[in-house]
Structures are given as structure tokens and as C-alpha cells.
Amino acid sequence: MTALKNDLILRALRREPVDRTPVWIMRQAGRYLPEYLKTRAEAGSFMNLCQTPELACEVTLQPLRRFALDAAIIFSDILTIPDAMGLGLSFAAGEGPRFERPVQSAGDIRKLPRPDVGESLAYVMDAVSLTRRELAGKVPLIGFSGSPWTLATYMIEGGSSKTFGKAKKLIYQEPAVAHELLAKLADTVTDYLNAQIEAGAQAVQIFDTWGGALSAPAYREFSLAYMERIVSGLQREYEGQPVPVILFSKGCNTQLEALAATGCDALGVDWTITLEEARDRVGERVALQGNLDPAILLADPDVIRREVGSTLASFGPGTGHVFNLGHGITPDVNPDHLAALVHAVREQSPAFHP
Amino acid sequence: MTALKNDLILRALRREPVDRTPVWIMRQAGRYLPEYLKTRAEAGSFMNLCQTPELACEVTLQPLRRFALDAAIIFSDILTIPDAMGLGLSFAAGEGPRFERPVQSAGDIRKLPRPDVGESLAYVMDAVSLTRRELAGKVPLIGFSGSPWTLATYMIEGGSSKTFGKAKKLIYQEPAVAHELLAKLADTVTDYLNAQIEAGAQAVQIFDTWGGALSAPAYREFSLAYMERIVSGLQREYEGQPVPVILFSKGCNTQLEALAATGCDALGVDWTITLEEARDRVGERVALQGNLDPAILLADPDVIRREVGSTLASFGPGTGHVFNLGHGITPDVNPDHLAALVHAVREQSPAFHP
Numbered sequence: 149m150t151a152l153k154n155d156l157i158l159r160a161l162r163r164e165p166v167d168r169t170p171v172w173i174m175r176q177a178g179r180y181l182p183e184y185l186k187t188r189a190e191a192g193s194f195m196n197l198c199q200t201p202e203l204a205c206e207v208t209l210q211p212l213r214r215f216a217l218d219a220a221i222i223f224s225d226i227l228t229i230p231d232a233m234g235l236g237l238s239f240a241a242g243e244g245p246r247f248e249r250p251v252q253s254a255g256d257i258r259k260l261p262r263p264d265v266g267e268s269l270a271y272v273m274d275a276v277s278l279t280r281r282e283l284a285g286k287v288p289l290i291g292f293s294g295s296p297w298t299l300a301t302y303m304i305e306g307g308s309s310k311t312f313g314k315a316k317k318l319i320y321q322e323p324a325v326a327h328e329l330l331a332k333l334a335d336t337v338t339d340y341l342n343a344q345i346e347a348g349a350q351a352v353q354i355f356d357t358w359g360g361a362l363s364a365p366a367y368r369e370f371s372l373a374y375m376e377r378i379v380s381g382l383q384r385e386y387e388g389q390p391v392p393v394i395l396f397s398k399g400c401n402t403q404l405e406a407l408a409a410t411g412c413d414a415l416g417v418d419w420t421i422t423l424e425e426a427r428d429r430v431g432e433r434v435a436l437q438g439n440l441d442p443a444i445l446l447a448d449p450d451v452i453r454r455e456v457g458s459t460l461a462s463f464g465p466g467t468g469h470v471f472n473l474g475h476g477i478t479p480d481v482n483p484d485h486l487a488a489l490v491h492a493v494r495e496q497s498p499a500f501h502p
Numbered sequence: 503m504t505a506l507k508n509d510l511i512l513r514a515l516r517r518e519p520v521d522r523t524p525v526w527i528m529r530q531a532g533r534y535l536p537e538y539l540k541t542r543a544e545a546g547s548f549m550n551l552c553q554t555p556e557l558a559c560e561v562t563l564q565p566l567r568r569f570a571l572d573a574a575i576i577f578s579d580i581l582t583i584p585d586a587m588g589l590g591l592s593f594a595a596g597e598g599p600r601f602e603r604p605v606q607s608a609g610d611i612r613k614l615p616r617p618d619v620g621e622s623l624a625y626v627m628d629a630v631s632l633t634r635r636e637l638a639g640k641v642p643l644i645g646f647s648g649s650p651w652t653l654a655t656y657m658i659e660g661g662s663s664k665t666f667g668k669a670k671k672l673i674y675q676e677p678a679v680a681h682e683l684l685a686k687l688a689d690t691v692t693d694y695l696n697a698q699i700e701a702g703a704q705a706v707q708i709f710d711t712w713g714g715a716l717s718a719p720a721y722r723e724f725s726l727a728y729m730e731r732i733v734s735g736l737q738r739e740y741e742g743q744p745v746p747v748i749l750f751s752k753g754c755n756t757q758l759e760a761l762a763a764t765g766c767d768a769l770g771v772d773w774t775i776t777l778e779e780a781r782d783r784v785g786e787r788v789a790l791q792g793n794l795d796p797a798i799l800l801a802d803p804d805v806i807r808r809e810v811g812s813t814l815a816s817f818g819p820g821t822g823h824v825f826n827l828g829h830g831i832t833p834d835v836n837p838d839h840l841a842a843l844v845h846a847v848r849e850q851s852p853a854f855h856p
Contacts, residue, residue: 311832316797320805360753363773363795363828365812399714401756402775419717421756441717443670451674458719474717478665 150285152350157219158288161351161392161414161435163468169460169497170218171490172290174396174416175476176211177223181483183210194239198225204275205282212287214483215490219287219351222276222344226294226355229336230303232268233260250306254325262332265340272340273347280348291349293340295356295397296333296378297371300326312361319370326370334374338381345386353394353416354378360399367403376410394437398475401426408433419474423463435468440489442473445481449488456492465500504639506704511573512642515705515746515768515789517822523814523851524572525844526644528750528770529830530565531577535837537564548593552579558629559636566641568837569844573641573705576630576698580648580709583690584657586622587614604660608679616686619694626694627701634702645703647694649710649751650687650732651725654680666715673724680724688728692735699740707748707770708732714753721757730764748791752829755780762787773828777817789822794843796827799835803842810846819854 152158156170177184184207191197198204208223227245231237236248251257266273280289302308304315319326341352359371379393395407396416407415408430417426417438426436444455456471463469471493477486506512510524531538541561545551552558562577581599585591590602605611620627634643656662658669673680695706713725733747749761750770761769762784771780771792780790798809810825817823825847831840 311797313797313800313832313834316795317800320798320801320809360774364776364779366795367774399753399774402779420714420721420753422718425718425756441670441720443665443667444674446667446671447674455674478667480667 152285152288154218154287157470158351158390158392160467160470161394161437162390163432163435165467165501167498167501169463169469169471169493169500171471171493172217172219172221173211173477173486173489174221174473176215176217176221176486177207178477179479180477180481180486181210181214194225195237198223198228199271201271201274201278204271205279208275208279208289209282212283215487216494217287217490219290220279220283221290221292221353222272222279222349224272224275224292226292226298226357227302228269228272229263229265229293229333229340230299232263232265233303233336235303244308245302246307247303251303251329254322257325257329257332260329260332262336262339265336265343269340269343273343276344276347276349288350289348290351290353291341291344291347292353292355293337295354295359295371296330296337296374297362298356298358299333299337300329301358301361303329312358316361316366319366323369330370330374331377334377335381338378341378342381342383345383345391349391350389351392351394352382353396356395356397356400359397359403364402367400368406371397372403372406372410375407375412379411392435396437404429414470416472417474423459423469427463427468435470436463437470437472439472439474442475442478442481445473445477445485445489447485449485452485452488453492453496456489457496460493460497460500463500465502467501469500471497506639506642508572508641511824512705512744512746514821514824515748515791516744517786517789519821519855521852521855523817523823523825523847523854525825525847526571526573526575527565527831527840527843528575528827530569530571530575530840531561532831533833534831534835534840535564535568548579549591552577552582553625555625555628555632558625559633562629562633562643563636566637569841570848571641571844573644574633574637575644575646575707576626576633576703578626578629578646580646580652580711581656582623582626583617583619583647583687583694584653586617586619587657587690589657598662599656600661601657605657605683608676611679611683611686614683614686616690616693619690619697623694623697627697630698630701630703642704643702644705644707645695645698646707646709647691649708649713649725650684650691650728651716652710652712653687653691654683655712655715657683666712670715670720673720677723684724684728685731688731689735692732695732696735696737699737699745703745704743705746705748706736707750710749710751710754713751713757718756721751721754722760725751726757726760726764729761729766733765746789750791758783768824770826771828777813777823781817781822789824790817791824791826793826793828796829796832796835799827799831799839799843801839803839806839806842807846807850810843811850814847814851814854817854819856821855823854825851
């Protein structure tokens, strides 16, 4: 493997000194980019885009050609694992994900296989290896997975949900069955992230998109506990290099201390808390990643520059900050506005690393 | 006016001693009740149901005939104020609210009238007076309004939204214009709640449903500040009786201390924080209302009884707790399950008021 020319993100995630704040953007390979829309159209379907390593690699690299980002994140979907378990994932045009065979009973859960991810998700590992080669050490490549709870909500609901009634009914009515599902998912996610690391991912992030839908005690029992199980099962060093682990539990800012105690390296933070408060609460235990409201990218570049400055100032001086949005970039953003953001982070952040 | 036979909620909201924890349920007059669906069908449209005082009174009283609830809340919609400002509210079947004339520019905002609510929203005050008479002192009647920020999101987006891109663009790009809109809304909400109090509402609640979509600094500037303005403009006593004010900012649990400092009597709390933690943080300043996850009503009555017990125990001994869900009851709930909840609160709560 080629030596890494820019390891700023890996350093910041481990709270080592850096000379400026590194930046990447959740969903940076996404629908706001015309070149992404073009490749997606050529792929025919979203699933084909995910499952063809050359196309997944191409869209992963696209934002790096436009913007001076400090990391790539492998293009994929968070629902590859349930698909590999046989649920039959599809995406109808203009709609969210759908499972042909959602999990509807304890029997369904008992029968779910723990897939051999190296085989059934080989297309992801191939995309990771190919992208790592193509990056040629320019910036690190981040791998990712959905959290067990987040995957379980889609598997039980059969798709997206507003209230998660079926998934929550399961955890309250049949907690032992829910734990069986979540344990199986946690072990599979562990395999999956370890396989991504072996294929070339230099850091990994777990997206707990729906952790914030749970009550505080249910969150700890049904989401946090399984992320902790994954963190302790991951290869934290590969080929002599540390592999940082980022947890992002959206809407769970009252749980930051517990998240910081899982053994992860960094926490993704949404925009509903200031980085100053988050840093006060987690202290020296973890780095923080975030947390600009993605909607700020709809405003003009001068507003974006001002808000980038506020975000950097909120974290304050010192290392341990990876600049990002507090959630994924939305399709209605003008790419030039993201360019303004990245430029502003590069320009303004050295002052915070004296 | 008839003397009040059950003032438990008014006492608990003001942190006065009670012998059991009072309970009401957000959206207790709603689609989970077959009798509500029948009246709504007879009304022809949702707007007609809201705008006909006899029908609004009827659905307000329906849940009290089934369940031993300690308060009624006037049946209405949070978007009556923008409708009175001329935006043209409608509800298409199976869809959310729509405004025919959303607010699209600084000029639109400047032209918005501050409506005479006694005139343009007379149908709400008539429903309040009629319901107060019909209740005949059985339990108190709660009035309500949406918060200025929550109303503004619908007015700017033209309806519901996932990301509030237009509303957020306005606050970041043209904050002075946003403040003009929010100030106008705050003054109108103040008029509206005072008119409800004069018509017979014995407590009022402000629903800040979308406060949690904002960053912490934006929340304080664009939502909290205007709720504070309303609180300080309300009649806190009417005909010799104190009128408690409840603020419910969903998804804003990192802001509880600031909410408690607005001068309100009580805070609605969603289920993502324990009442124990919320009480630790706000201390003796305010009462707390909540916070069972509405999804627990989908589980069996034995689970509901157990979770009611946990919620009561989380608040702990002493006054200052009004039992409620952490958000509105959903249409898929079996009414017998709500009966189990209300019964469990009545049965288990006296132990917490020794």
C-alpha cells in the first residue's frame, strides 16, 4: 500500500496534534453532485450502483476531485447487511428503501443467517480495495455500517418509519427476541467492519441514525450496548496502523458521556448541541466530529464562512475536532457552497492549532 | 362558572401537594378513538371539525367519557393562527397540512396582518367557552397554541417538512426578516392564548414541535426567545385563579435549564431523557409533564403497567409531575391500552405522594 500523504483525519480522530482542522462531509458522494446523478443514471438502479465496485469507487472519488476534503468514505448503503441476510432490499424511484421480506416474528429472527460477509458482501470489499488503490495515499478511506438498532428498525418496519411502532413493540413486548436480533446484527456488523478494514478502510464509522427515537433506558439497552459490543470486537490496528472508530448516534446528545465510555475514538455530534458543551462533557476521552447544520449550506457563502467560524470557535483551540456537518448533505445544496465550506475550514482553522 | 371538582393538574403544574399524579394525554381527542373518526367523518372535513364549536366540543369531551383523565384539552389545530393571517390552510385526505399562500419573501412577511384573534378565531373561543360549560367543573380545560418558530416553519415551507430548508435559510440568510415574522407571531400567539384564557381555558400549553430541528444557538435566538416573550405577556391569573403555562419543546432536552428560566410553570419532556435527569437539572423551578414513549401503548397492558411504574419512579416522590406521553398518542393505539395506562397511573401514583 502507498504511504498516506494526508493523515490529518486519522490524527485528529486520535487527538494527536494537527496544524489545521481536517474536514469530510457525510454523504459527500451524493445527489447534490451532477456527476453523481449522471453515474447513478448510467448504473440503472441505486442497488446496481452500490453493487458494482467500479461505479461505487467512481462516485466515492467524485467529491475529492472537486473539493479539498481530507477523507473519502466508501459509497454504499447502510442496508447491505439485511440484504445479505436475505430480506430483499430495493429502492423505488423517489421513495425510501423497501424490504421484500421484513422480519415479522420471533421465528423469522431465529431463522436469520449470520452471513459470511466476505462472500455475500464481496462487492463492498471489492469497492473498498479498488478505491484504496485509486486513492493512492491521497487521503484516508473511511468504511462504515449502520448500527444494529438502526438496521433492526428497517428490517422490522420493512422500510423507513416515522414512529418505529413495530420495532418498539418488539423491544418492549419481547425483549429477549429483540436481543437475539440485535446480537446477531452486532456480530455481523463486527465481521463487516473488520472485513472493510482488511480490504483497506483506514477508519470506520457506525451510523446510529435512529438511536434518538428511543427512550434513554431503551437506548442504552437496545442500541448503545450493541455498539459497545462492536467496538470491542473491531481490529483497532491493521498492518501497524491504528484504525480509529467513530460512533454517530443522531439525536442522542443527552447520552454523550455513555457514548464516550464505549471505547470508541470519536463521536459524531449533531447540531442540536454546541461543540463547546459536548467537549466540556466528554473531556479528553474522545475526539468530536461535526456539527454544522446541513441547512446552512443553503445560505450564501458569506453566511457559510461565518458559521464555519462559529463552529471552529465553539470547539475551541487544540486537537480532537474533525469538521463535518451534523448529518448528511442534502440534495438541494449548490456544490459551490460546499466548496466555500471546505475553503473556510482550511482558511480559518489553523488559528485553532497554534 | 362552576367550581372545579378536580384541580389536581392545576396543583401539580404549580408544584403544590397532590395525593396522586394527575394524567392527561397529548392528542387524547384523536384518530385512535372510533367515536372521533365518526364525528370527523360527519364533519366532512378536518377544518370544519375545528371550525364548528359544537363538533370541536364534542370531540374534546369524548376521551373523558372513556378514561378517568384529569384534564380536557380543547380540540383544535396548531395552524389556526397562520390561517387567520390569510395563508389558506387545508388538509388533503391522508396528507399533512397545506398552505395555499405560503410566505415566500420579506415582502410577504411585512404584509402579514396581526389578526384580531377574537374575531378571526372566534370559532376557537366559542369552542373553549362551550366546552368549559359542558365540563361543568369536572376537570380543567387546557388551551394551546403552536410556538412562533413551529408556526413559522409551516408558513415558510407551505406545509410539513423533513429538513426545514426554506425556514432555516431565512433565519441564516435574513435574520432580521425572520425576527420580524417571529415577533408578529409571538404577539399574535400571546393575544390568542389570552383570549382562550378569557374564554375559559384554565391552563395553556405552547407546542414547540420543531424546536429540536434548530442548532443550540439558533434555538435560543429563534424559538426560545419568542416563547419567553409570550410567557411574559400572558395573563397568569384570571378571575382569581392562577393559570399555569406549560412549554413543550420536543427534542430540546439539552435546553431544559434555559426553558425552565423562561418563567413558565411546567415543561413538557419527551422520552429521550429520564424524568430523573430532567428533575435533577431543573430542580425546584418548574413542574415536569411526560414522558412515556407513545409506542409503549402498542405493547400489552402488563408492559404498559410496568412502564408507567418506571416513569413514576423516575420522577420519584413528591409533587410537580403531570403524567403524559412524550408526544401525541398515535392512531394505531387500541383505546383499551390507554385505559390501562390511566388506570395504572391512578393505582400506582399515590405511593409517590406520601
